Amino acid sequence: MRARRPAAQRTLALSIEPSNDEAPPSPPELPSKPPRPKSERGVRVACLRVPDLLLAAELRANPELLGSAFVVAAGDHPRAEVVSISPEADRQGVHRGSSVAQARTVCGTLRVRVASPALEQATRDALLDVALAFSPRACLAPRSSGAFGSEAAVFLDASGVDSLFHSEAGFAAALSDRAARLGLAGDVSLAASQAAALVVARQLATGRAQSSAPGSAPGCEVQVLPVGADANFLAPLPIDVFDPSDSLAEVLTRFGVHRVRDLLALPRRSLATRLGPEAMRLIALARGRVEEPPLPVPEVLKLTEAIDLDYPVERLEPLAFVLQGLLSRLCERLETRRLACGDLYVKLTTGGESEGRDTRRVGIPAPTLDLRVLMRLLSHALEARPPGGPVTGASIETEGLPVHSDQLDLFRPAGPAPAVLGATLSELESLCGSGRVGTPQVADDHRPDAYAIGPFRPGRPAHPSAHMPFEAPSPGFATGPLNPLQTGSVREAPRAHAGPSLAIRALRPPVPAQVQLRHGRPEQVRSGIASGRVIRVAGPWRTTGGWWSREGHYAYDCFDVLTSDGTVSRLRYDHIQKRWDIDAIYD
Amino acid sequence: MTSTSRTLAPHADAPPTPPEERSVASPTAIEALLEELGPQLRLGGAPVESLQRFATGIASIDELTEGGFPRGRLSEIAGPASSGRTSLALALLAGATASGEIASLVDLADAFDPASAEAAGVALERVLWVRPPGLKEALTCTERLIDASGFALVLLDLATAKGLARSPAPATWPRLTRAASSTGTGLVVLSHQRIAGSYTELAMELEPARARFSTSPALLEGLETGIARFRGGSAGKAHLPARQAYGLPSSRIKHAG
Numbered sequence: 001m002r003a004r005r006p007a008a009q010r011t012l013a014l015s016i017e018p019s020n021d022e023a024p025p026s027p028p029e030l031p032s033k034p035p036r037p038k039s040e041r042g043v044r045v046a047c048l049r050v051p052d053l054l055l056a057a058e059l060r061a062n063p064e065l066l067g068s069a070f071v072v073a074a075g076d077h078p079r080a081e082v083v084s085i086s087p088e089a090d091r092q093g094v095h096r097g098s099s100v101a102q103a104r105t106v107c108g109t110l111r112v113r114v115a116s117p118a119l120e121q122a123t124r125d126a127l128l129d130v131a132l133a134f135s136p137r138a139c140l141a142p143r144s145s146g147a148f149g150s151e152a153a154v155f156l157d158a159s160g161v162d163s164l165f166h167s168e169a170g171f172a173a174a175l176s177d178r179a180a181r182l183g184l185a186g187d188v189s190l191a192a193s194q195a196a197a198l199v200v201a202r203q204l205a206t207g208r209a210q211s212s213a214p215g216s217a218p219g220c221e222v223q224v225l226p227v228g229a230d231a232n233f234l235a236p237l238p239i240d241v242f243d244p245s246d247s248l249a250e251v252l253t254r255f256g257v258h259r260v261r262d263l264l265a266l267p268r269r270s271l272a273t274r275l276g277p278e279a280m281r282l283i284a285l286a287r288g289r290v291e292e293p294p295l296p297v298p299e300v301l302k303l304t305e306a307i308d309l310d311y312p313v314e315r316l317e318p319l320a321f322v323l324q325g326l327l328s329r330l331c332e333r334l335e336t337r338r339l340a341c342g343d344l345y346v347k348l349t350t351g352g353e354s355e356g357r358d359t360r361r362v363g364i365p366a367p368t369l370d371l372r373v374l375m376r377l378l379s380h381a382l383e384a385r386p387p388g389g390p391v392t393g394a395s396i397e398t399e400g401l402p403v404h405s406d407q408l409d410l411f412r413p414a415g416p417a418p419a420v421l422g423a424t425l426s427e428l429e430s431l432c433g434s435g436r437v438g439t440p441q442v443a444d445d446h447r448p449d450a451y452a453i454g455p456f457r458p459g460r461p462a463h464p465s466a467h468m469p470f471e472a473p474s475p476g477f478a479t480g481p482l483n484p485l486q487t488g489s490v491r492e493a494p495r496a497h498a499g500p501s502l503a504i505r506a507l508r509p510p511v512p513a514q515v516q517l518r519h520g521r522p523e524q525v526r527s528g529i530a531s532g533r534v535i536r537v538a539g540p541w542r543t544t545g546g547w548w549s550r551e552g553h554y555a556y557d558c559f560d561v562l563t564s565d566g567t568v569s570r571l572r573y574d575h576i577q578k579r580w581d582i583d584a585i586y587d
Numbered sequence: 588m589t590s591t592s593r594t595l596a597p598h599a600d601a602p603p604t605p606p607e608e609r610s611v612a613s614p615t616a617i618e619a620l621l622e623e624l625g626p627q628l629r630l631g632g633a634p635v636e637s638l639q640r641f642a643t644g645i646a647s648i649d650e651l652t653e654g655g656f657p658r659g660r661l662s663e664i665a666g667p668a669s670s671g672r673t674s675l676a677l678a679l680l681a682g683a684t685a686s687g688e689i690a691s692l693v694d695l696a697d698a699f700d701p702a703s704a705e706a707a708g709v710a711l712e713r714v715l716w717v718r719p720p721g722l723k724e725a726l727t728c729t730e731r732l733i734d735a736s737g738f739a740l741v742l743l744d745l746a747t748a749k750g751l752a753r754s755p756a757p758a759t760w761p762r763l764t765r766a767a768s769s770t771g772t773g774l775v776v777l778s779h780q781r782i783a784g785s786y787t788e789l790a791m792e793l794e795p796a797r798a799r800f801s802t803s804p805a806l807l808e809g810l811e812t813g814i815a816r817f818r819g820g821s822a823g824k825a826h827l828p829a830r831q832a833y834g835l836p837s838s839r840i841k842h843a844g
Contacts, residue, residue, distance in 0.1 A: 415689040416737025424735040428717055428728050436718040440692075440701040440711050451701050456715050458689050500645050501707040502809050502833040503673040505698040507748055529668065529748055536798060538805040560807040562798045568669045568810060584700070586798075586810060587673035 042227070045295070046158035046172060047141070047197035048131060048179055050186040051205045053152035054084035057123035058113050060183035061307060061325060070111035073100045076310065083115060084150060118306030118395060122329070123184070124152050125304065129333045130179045131156040134171075137295035141198060144243055153186075153201065155194045157295050172222035180220050182332055191225040194292050195285045199234060199241045200225055206241075230288030235261040242285055248278050260286045301339065305330045306395030312351050314390045316382055319348075323382075324375055326396045331369050339400030340367030340422070341374060346381070349393035358387045365429045365437065365455070366422030367401040373423060376430035415458050425456060446545050447554060448572065449506060449583050502586055504570070510581035513571060522571055525563050529582050532564030540573075560586070638788075641740060641773055643678040644708070651817060655682065657788050658739070658773040661764045662819070665781045666793030671812030673698070674707070674833040675793070676742055676777050681708035683773075688739035691715040691732045695725040696747040722751060726759055729774070733763065736770040745778040760786040789819030799832070809833050 050056045054072045059065055069092055072084035078101040085094050085103075092107040104110050124140060131138035137157035144151055158171060165171035172188040179186055189200035204221045225233055234241075237260050239252055257263050263271075263279075264286050271279050284290045305326040313319045323346070334341055344362040362381045368374065403418065416424065428437045435453065443450040513527035522534045539559035546552035555575035562568045570584040640655035649655050656662045656679055666672040681704075683690045690713065692699055697718050705711055715738070719725040725743065732741050745751060760783045767774040776783055781790055796811040811832045 414737065416735040420735050421737065424731055425715075427731055431724045431728055431731075432717060432719045436720075438716060440699060440704065440714060440716040442701045442705055442711070451699075453716060458713055458715075500674060500678055500833045501703070502671075503677045503703040503707060504700040505668075505673050505696070505746075506700045508697045511748065536800045536805065536807075538800060538807045562800070566667070566669060566795045568795075568798045568807065585668050586807065587669055587671065 042159075042192060043294075044158040044161070044168070044190060044192065044227075045194050045197045046131075046134075046156050046161075046175060047153055047189045047191070047194065047201045048127065048156070048175055048184075048186050049141075049151055049153040049189070049198065049201035049205070050127060050179075050184055052084050052150045053120060053123060054115055054150060055086060056152075056184055056186075057116070057119045058084075060123055060126070060329065061119055062113070063183070065111065065113075068111060069094070069107050069109055070113060071100070071103055072113050072115050074115055076114045078104075080114075114308075114310055116306075116308040118308050118393060122305045122307075126182055126329070126333050127152055127154045127179070127184055127186075128298070129303070129336050130154070130175070130182055130184060132298065133178060133336045133338070134161075134175055135295075136297050138298065139296050141194070147240065148202065148243055151202075153198055155197065155295060158190055168224045169222065172224060176220045176222050178336065182336060185220045187220065188222040189225070190223075192227065192230050192288055193285075193290050194295075195242070195290050196225065196230045196234065196288055199237065199285075202241055203237065231286070234286050234288065235259070235264065239263060239282075242282055244282060245278060248275060248282070251275060301400040302397055303330055303333055303400055304395055304397040305333075306347075306393070308349075308393045309391065312390030312392050316379075316386060319387070319391055319394070320375070320379055320382065322391075322394055323378055323396065324371070326394060327374050327378070328371055330396060330398060331371055331374070334398075334400050335369055337400060338402075340369050340403045342367055342399040342401040344374070344378065345397040346378065347395045347397070348387045348391045350387055350389040351392045356388070358391075360385065363429075363434060365425040366418075367403055368423045368426045370423045370426065373426040373430050377426065380430060380433060421458075446543055448543060448556060448558060448570070449508070449510070451506070505585045505587045507583055507585065510572075510583040513580045513582050515571065515573075515580040522559055522561055525561065525569075525571065525582075527582050529585065530561075530563045530565060530567035530569045534561050534563055536562040544575075639771075641679055642682045643675065644682050645675070645678055648675065648678075651814070652789060652791075652819065655679075656773055656775055657819075659768050659771040660773065660788035661760065661767055661783055661786050662773070662775045662789040662791075663781050663783055663787045664775060664777050664791050664793065665779065666812075666815075667779060667795065669798070669810060670793040670795045671810055671833050672746065672777055672793050673703075674810070674812075675791075676744070676775065677704050677707040677709055679740065679775060680704065680714060680742060681710075683740040684710035684713040687713070689713050689715070689737060690740040690742065691717060691738045693717045693719060693725050693729050693732065693741065693743045695719055695722060696744050698744065698746070698748075722753070722755065726755055726763075729763060730766060733766040733770055733772045733774065736772070738772055740773045740775065741767075743774065743776045745776060745782070750779060751782075754782055760784065787818070790817070791819075792816040 058070070058072055065086070067088060068086065069089040070086045071082045071089050071094060073080040074083050075081075079099045082094065082096055082098050082100060082103050085096055089103070089107055089110060092110075094103045094106050094110065098106075100112055103112075128138060128140050131154040135156040135158065139155055141153035141155060143149075156175075158168065161171040162168050165174055168190050172190055176186070176188045179188075187201045187204040189197045189204065191197040191200055200223055204223055208221065238258060239249065239260060239262075241260075244252070252258075252263070257266065263283060268280070268283060271283065281290070307322065307326060309322065313322060327344075331341060341364060343364050346360050346362060348358040350356055350358055360381055362377055364374070364377065403422070415421070425437060437456070438453040439456045441452040441454050443452040507529065511527050511529045513525055513530075515522050515526075516524035521537055524533055525531060537559050538561075540557035541559075542555070542557050544555040546554050553576060557573040557575070559571045560568065561571050568586040569582045570586070571580065571582055573580050638657040638660065640652070640657050642649050642655040643652075664672045664675055680690055680692070685708065692714060694716060699716060701711060704714070715732070717728050717732070719728050722745070725745070729741055729743050732738050763774055764786045766772075776787075781787070781792065783790075792815045793812050794815040796813045798810055799808040800806065801808050809832055
């Protein structure tokens with residue numbers, strides 16, 4: 001289905017002369033009129049229409065179905081109605097509207113998929129993403145009914161695109177190509193209004209169905225209506241292309257009005273009196289003079305991919321396979337919009353005894369589109385907290401984040417490119433776990449083993465707190481295992497460096513020690529780090545704090561000891577736990 | 588700082604040895620020669636390009652290493668506990684970050700103390716601290732950081748408290764060396780004992796010398812360490828170990844007092 005045939009090759013060259021009442025035709029002997037200036041062309045609207053959204057959604061989620069005979073059913077029982085059929089199933093005689101059991105009798109190798117509203121909605125959103133990749137002004141067409149109930153269409157502002165794509169046909173071909181790459185092969189049309197563009201796109205599919213054999217695959221054709229040619233194009237078409245209400249369609253049929261030009265021939269005032277505002281709107285559409293609100297600019301950058309599973313998934317491995325599909329499609333959509341993936345919000349619908357929704361957030365250290373990294377982070381999150389029961393549905397939501405370009409510094413060496421750094425950070429966090437990758441910070445705490453780790457932002461000024469009175473730590477901050485910081489604040493120390501400084505190697509967790517005392521001071525130490533007779537000792541240095549909380553209360557007596565094995569370590573006695581341990585080595 | 592290259596070609600002035608009198612050098616002798624000359628050996632005698640280096644800010648070390656630890660090469664700092672290896676590594680980090688470059692610490696030992704690093708002059712905001720859960724992840728993280736091509740220095744701390752359960756696979760070091768060479772990232776491995784073999788451009792084995800305590804009141808003032816073995820630079824192997832003293836930051840002494 002993807003890019004069945006190059007869209008540009010299927011571009012129809014339409015040459016419809018403007019009608020007499022719109023503009024006088026040019027004399028045949030004169031050369032063709034030069035293209036009108038942009039200001040005279042007015043609004044141009046492009047429409048991308050997918051004829052069968054359910055079919056496209058299934059093919060997008062399961063590319064292996066391409067070319068096979070399959071149907072989409074409304075339910076998972078034999079009497080469920082077939083709501084969508086693949087071209088191959090159509091070729092074998094399966095009809096839309098029949099039951100699954102009937103369809104199976106016609107086609108023995110038929111594969112049946114159950115319609116997933118979540119998947120359908122995600123595919124509809126993906127259609128909007130394709131449009132937003134070309135224009136900030138875009139919106140989805142309202143859901144149609146009747147013969148066009150299975151379609152999905154999106155409108156986008158195409159005014160002035162010929163200067164970017166050389167021609168409007170070139171723009172339409174590019175749009176069609178981009179949609180096909182996302183697995184959304186559809187027809188593209190350009191006209192002066194949304195309604196006219198939609199009708200043209202519908203007409204493309206109708207014409208294809210009439211001209212080719214039943215069961216032909218949905219194509220991706222493009223058609224551009226020249227400026228002012230809308231009315232002439234619409235005139236010979238049947239009234240049904242405007243999808244009128246059933247009551248109005250019945251009345252018009254009774255009147256003998258079957259085509260658009262028949263409708264335009266009727267007196268407007270009488271028609272308005274008899275058939276009401278809907279008929280007037282139909283006439284306005286037919287004349288190409290419909291007043292439509294300008295296309296909106298969607299601001300929400302949240303993207304969601306979801307799926308309802310045919311069977312409950314109990315184990316993590318097959319669930320990861322399902323989630324990888326969702327993530328893959330999400331990344332494709334983000335890439336289409338030139339965005340990268342932010343934090344993931346995973347919602348799992350669980351069945352069985354623990355029926356409900358399992359919601360979790362998977363933090364992404366830096367915006368990335370690396371599927372392998374995203375999957376690893378997601379797998380870590382799932383392994384850390386598996387879902388409570390068999391999963392019957394899943395959705396992943398993310399916020400599309402722009403990837404910033406690198407602003408080089410004149411006076412500093414360049415670091416990694418932001419995109420590369422983002423991908424690297426994400427991969428490192430997926431390897432090491434959450435909160436284990438970042439910038440080390442000195443915790444504003446008196447505990448000997450206190451530390452903090454914050455987000456790595458090498459481009460920021462050396463001491464942000466120099467500009468801000470207090471910077472609250474982000475939720476991604478981690479602190480020492482024994483030391484959940486009460487305030488979470490980070491201390492700024494003066495940067496003074498005079499000569500080589502003796503460093504401390506922290507032991508996390510501290511190593512238990514057996515200590516023999518003499519006059520209250522360590523005389524003999526035995527531990528996995530330092531053992532032997534104590535040769536020199538300094539201390540004790542008493543550190544207490546956190547007395548206001550039961551969990552955070554600490555009281556240590558620390559000694560700097562040199563043992564006979566040559567190790568200089570920090571030995572401490574924990575007054576709360578009543579035990580000795582070594583929490584650091586001087587190295 | 589330039590280093591001269593040595594080749595295995597016979598000396599031009601020496602009389603040619605008859606083929607029948609040539610003796611085959613024993614493998615032990617070749618290994619000893621390789622160990623002594625190490626990175627100075629270059630097949631074909633191509634001139635060695637001058638390597639850029641990270642200065643540690645410690646005069647004796649910088650002098651011994653001819654300007655510091657090399658960029659785009661693998662270096663090693665090895666030694667037992669309290670031998671001053673961490674202090675030297677932090678001095679290296681401080682030197683790299685002081686010039687505005689970005690460095691990374693892959694801390695398998697999970698032993699990094701931000702307060703110590705800050706006292707040693709490390710610009711913490713330009714350090715990426717990675718705390719992998721195991722050796723395999725540590726090596727993968729190191730490779731990713733080098734491949735990111737923008738970290739001037741990657742410090743791999745393998746000096747875990749209990750020692751490594753198993754050594755890295757032999758293929759690890761040539762891969763990391765090649766990556767470091769292609770991206771210009773300086774890779775320094777910190778461990779209890781040397782593990783990278785002949786892939787190191789510069790290797791330094793430290794040993795504890797003396798812990799300095801003051802009297803009345805008794806205070807730990809610092810450590811003195813010595814260089815037990817050194818390989819690298821034009822000298823190839825230093826026979827005269829340099830001594831270095833690391834003092835406890837004055838702020839900590841004041842706090843302790």
